[in-house]
Amino acid sequence: MRVGQLLLTLFLAGTIIGSSARAADYQRNEILNWGEGAADTLDPHTTRSTTDVTAKINLYDTLYRYEGLDVVPSIATGHTVSDDGLTWTFTLRKGVKFHSGSELTADDVVYSFRRLIGMKQAPAAPFWPILKSENISAPDASTVRMVLDRPYAPFLAAIPLVGIVDKKLVEAHASGGDWAAAWVAANDAGSGPYRAEPDGFRPSQVSKLTWFPDYFLPFPAHPIKQVNITTIKEATTLALALLKGEVDATDTRIAAESVNRIRKGENVKVSADESMRTFVLTMNNARPPFNNIHFRKAISYAFDYDGFINKLREGTVVRNPGPIPQNLWGNPKDLVPYKYDIAKAKAELELARKDGVDFSRPLTVYGFTNTRDTYLSMQLLQSNLRALGLKVEIKDTFFPNLASMAANQQTAPDMWFHWVSAFFIDPSNWIGEMYDSQFHGTWKGSAFYKNDKVDSLLRQAIVLNDKEKRRALYEEASRLIVADAPALWIYNAIEYRGLNKRVEGYKFSPVGSGADFRLMSLSQ
Amino acid sequence: MFLFIVRRLLLAIPALFGLVLLTFILIHAVPGDPAAVLAGDQATPQQIQALREHYGFDRPILEQFFRYVSQLASGSLGISYMTQRQISTEIIERMPATFELTLFAMTLATMIGIPLGVISAYFHNRWLDHLLRIVSIGGLAVASFWLAIMLQFTFSMELDLLPVHGRLSQGLNPPPFVTGMIVLDSLIAGRFDLFRDAFAHLILPGFALAVAPLATIMRFTRAAVLSTLRREYVFYERAVGYPRLVLMGKYVLRNSLVTPVTQIGLLLGAILGSAVVIEAIFDWPGLGSYAVLSIATADYQATLAVVLVVGCVYALINILVDLVHAAVDPRILEQL
Numbered sequence: 001m002r003v004g005q006l007l008l009t010l011f012l013a014g015t016i017i018g019s020s021a022r023a024a025d026y027q028r029n030e031i032l033n034w035g036e037g038a039a040d041t042l043d044p045h046t047t048r049s050t051t052d053v054t055a056k057i058n059l060y061d062t063l064y065r066y067e068g069l070d071v072v073p074s075i076a077t078g079h080t081v082s083d084d085g086l087t088w089t090f091t092l093r094k095g096v097k098f099h100s101g102s103e104l105t106a107d108d109v110v111y112s113f114r115r116l117i118g119m120k121q122a123p124a125a126p127f128w129p130i131l132k133s134e135n136i137s138a139p140d141a142s143t144v145r146m147v148l149d150r151p152y153a154p155f156l157a158a159i160p161l162v163g164i165v166d167k168k169l170v171e172a173h174a175s176g177g178d179w180a181a182a183w184v185a186a187n188d189a190g191s192g193p194y195r196a197e198p199d200g201f202r203p204s205q206v207s208k209l210t211w212f213p214d215y216f217l218p219f220p221a222h223p224i225k226q227v228n229i230t231t232i233k234e235a236t237t238l239a240l241a242l243l244k245g246e247v248d249a250t251d252t253r254i255a256a257e258s259v260n261r262i263r264k265g266e267n268v269k270v271s272a273d274e275s276m277r278t279f280v281l282t283m284n285n286a287r288p289p290f291n292n293i294h295f296r297k298a299i300s301y302a303f304d305y306d307g308f309i310n311k312l313r314e315g316t317v318v319r320n321p322g323p324i325p326q327n328l329w330g331n332p333k334d335l336v337p338y339k340y341d342i343a344k345a346k347a348e349l350e351l352a353r354k355d356g357v358d359f360s361r362p363l364t365v366y367g368f369t370n371t372r373d374t375y376l377s378m379q380l381l382q383s384n385l386r387a388l389g390l391k392v393e394i395k396d397t398f399f400p401n402l403a404s405m406a407a408n409q410q411t412a413p414d415m416w417f418h419w420v421s422a423f424f425i426d427p428s429n430w431i432g433e434m435y436d437s438q439f440h441g442t443w444k445g446s447a448f449y450k451n452d453k454v455d456s457l458l459r460q461a462i463v464l465n466d467k468e469k470r471r472a473l474y475e476e477a478s479r480l481i482v483a484d485a486p487a488l489w490i491y492n493a494i495e496y497r498g499l500n501k502r503v504e505g506y507k508f509s510p511v512g513s514g515a516d517f518r519l520m521s522l523s524q
Numbered sequence: 525m526f527l528f529i530v531r532r533l534l535l536a537i538p539a540l541f542g543l544v545l546l547t548f549i550l551i552h553a554v555p556g557d558p559a560a561v562l563a564g565d566q567a568t569p570q571q572i573q574a575l576r577e578h579y580g581f582d583r584p585i586l587e588q589f590f591r592y593v594s595q596l597a598s599g600s601l602g603i604s605y606m607t608q609r610q611i612s613t614e615i616i617e618r619m620p621a622t623f624e625l626t627l628f629a630m631t632l633a634t635m636i637g638i639p640l641g642v643i644s645a646y647f648h649n650r651w652l653d654h655l656l657r658i659v660s661i662g663g664l665a666v667a668s669f670w671l672a673i674m675l676q677f678t679f680s681m682e683l684d685l686l687p688v689h690g691r692l693s694q695g696l697n698p699p700p701f702v703t704g705m706i707v708l709d710s711l712i713a714g715r716f717d718l719f720r721d722a723f724a725h726l727i728l729p730g731f732a733l734a735v736a737p738l739a740t741i742m743r744f745t746r747a748a749v750l751s752t753l754r755r756e757y758v759f760y761e762r763a764v765g766y767p768r769l770v771l772m773g774k775y776v777l778r779n780s781l782v783t784p785v786t787q788i789g790l791l792l793g794a795i796l797g798s799a800v801v802i803e804a805i806f807d808w809p810g811l812g813s814y815a816v817l818s819i820a821t822a823d824y825q826a827t828l829a830v831v832l833v834v835g836c837v838y839a840l841i842n843i844l845v846d847l848v849h850a851a852v853d854p855r856i857l858e859q860l
Binding site for chain 2: 031033040041043046048120121122123124125128129181182185186202203204205206228230231232233234236237238240241243244246247369397398399400401403404407420421423439440441442443444
């Protein structure tokens with residue numbers, strides 16, 4: 001009898017609570033189901049993955065933000081830079097509100113930059129070496145001043161990395177200098193166009209956002225009022241979920257066969273946009289036989305770029321000739337890429353032999369576990385190099401392992417295939433951090449390439465604020481680097497996102513991959 | 525029996541300690557630097573080093589191990605470097621999903637596998653037996669990820685009968701948390717709409733996961749029933765004219781269950797491994813996908829925690845198997 005009563009009580013209680021837990025009362029054409037994946041963290045100062053960036057650009061504001069390739073003012077109305085390039089002064093827009101209702105002031109901006117630098121995590125990287133916490137100040141409630149240790153030209157390009165948090169709210173959850181890391185990772189302290197629903201976020205699983213009607217920038221006539229973000233890691237499942245209408249958008253990395261399937265589907269479309277995500281085979285230039293330029297050139301001529309791009313990738317990527325993405329300034333328009341030419345490869349190998357290079361040992365190439373592109377490219381490389389009589393062993397591991405191996409000259413692979421993505425749009429993100437020898441010891445510097453002339457050009461370019469002068473320096477450095485063949489630059493990615501046809505207003509940007517929900521609406 | 529349980533629980537402690545030690549060594553034997561992941565693509569070597577010092581990754585491995593063990597002893601699984609949350613919270617959030625999936629799959633495998641095994645044995649060497657043997661070998665041979673994708677294509681895309689991913693349809697909120705298993709919780713809450721939706725989501729991954737253990741259970745049951753059927757008392761019971769169903773159900777099956785029950789216990793542990801693949805394909809937010817995520821992001825503490833939790837579950841299942849043995853075969857109870 002007692003058990004029966006208990007069950008009945010549970011049943012009734014459940015019915016009452018359950019009915020209050022039903023989905024929010026928005027219309028179907030106000031709810032977007034986004035399949036790119038929930039963030040690992042909502043904290044704008046520890047952003048690492050594209051899904052984290054999606055959370056950041058929708059929940060938080062930044063002083064400047066990206067619109068396509070351009071950096072435009074957001075909560076700043078403008079900025080000035082001192083002649084020496086060291087003092088940056090930003091003026092803030094008035095009347096911007098946090099989701100908590102408080103007004104966003106210069107104090108919040110100062111706190112956010114200090115928190116970023118104090119936490120030392122991924123988005124802090126461009127700032128950490130040039131900006132000290134004590135050099136960030138607020139002369140008044142709508143002015144922020146930052147004094148850099150040395151001039152750093154990409155500073156403005158990196159500004160959109162820094163989300164502005166609600167200082168009062170964050171400090172209320174902080175203890176013992178922990179910057180409230182645990183609380184901010186799972187809660188919303190922003191002023192962006194969307195807010196995170198309490199209890200609607202589970203890292204890497206789901207996240208639910210609702211619109212913030214008081215946002216200072218306009219929404220479209222029929223705004224998206226709720227976004228359900230789900231995580232579907234398996235590419236085939238994600239494409240099927242889009243075709244079935246279970247999600248309105250895939251991620252931007254769908255494979256060629258899924259692109260074709262989606263293009264044939266009803267009520268779905270594919271948005272194709274050239275990104276700034278280069279695919280590179282980096283060689284360890286410090287280790288024999290890769291320390292010989294002729295040997296590296298032999299490898300550069302031996303890879304079948306066109307076969308890889310047109311057959312294996314079915315033309316879904318574009319050839320990239322050098323270290324900088326071909327659609328970004330700084331990449332020389334007349335740069336001639338290496339082409340598959342086995343005769344030239346053999347000739348270069350012969351020159352290497354004359355230099356006394358011993359290439360009898362098997363070479364190792366690494367790719368990422370469970371990543372189709374790196375497997376295809378490794379197999380093609382193995383087959384291409386066999387034509388030169390070189391033996392290649394294929395290995396794979398997860399990115400963190402490879403990143404850590406690649407950072408050390410002794411453990412770095414002979415060769416490894418990897419991507420270099422756009423965290424902010426400036427040539428230094430690619431050429432600077434990959435081929436300036438001061439970055440040896442990071443995975444990006446894993447070519448261990450050293451050319452004093454290149455070092456000097458790149459170090460001049462990083463401190464100049466004149467874009468045209470920088471362009472000339474990067475173009476010259478690109479030519480020198482390509483001539484030295486420290487790596488094989490294979491393609492620049494085109495990002496394919498499957499979308500339901502009801503999604504309107506989708507605008508791609510290499511930073512954030514177009515997941516700017518404020519700009520979108522759903523057909524009525 | 526109480527003493528037996530206590531003894532087995534105490535014996536599990538050194539086994540789990542060994543497991544943690546081994547996993548700790550393995551994790552640190554392969555290269556992988558969480559500081560490099562946290563610091564991101566743009567980091568300078570100095571920034572990575574600063575993070576290493578902050579989290580203590582630069583300390584000697586023995587010191588790191590003892591620090592981890594003392595943290596475990598104080599009842600904490602640690603904090604995820606990636607999400608900054610308590611790992612225990614993340615595991616508690618995800619464990620019910622895995623339990624729901626694996627329990628459903630094992631129930632399916634047992635409810636179908638045992639009767640089919642008995643039928644197969646009863647019709648020994650006749651066409652039905654041959655057919656079932658082909659089915660069971662096929663079930664063992666088929667790759668679960670292939671089967672899962674085929675099921676999605678057929679039942680989700682072509683026939684449009686079942687959902688393709690997740691635990692609930694978009695826009696539906698889960699029922700109030702009681703067990704964390706949505707199918708059960710929706711029943712408790714009296715939300716039959718949610719129950720239907722959650723159950724529909726469970727069918728394809730559950731079946732994909734059930735196929736291999738179903739085949740194993742079927743084969744073990746068949747072998748065990750066959751061997752029991754050859755026992756003299758069965759001849760005697762047949763000779764005196766016991767009804768077939770009573771003979772098979774009451775005397776043969778019960779005496780044949782010890783081996784299949786052991787298998788079911790072991791399979792329940794093994795299925796946690798297969799769940800990793802199935803969870804990934806069906807976007808099932810369970811422990812398996814958490815393990816993959818933690819390995820892929822070098823989140824050591826999270827990986828160790830998953831191994832430890834699965835180890836504990838495995839140890840508990842083994843104790844449970846012994847108890848079920850005793851229930852099935854009272855002679856075992858006397859030896860406990």
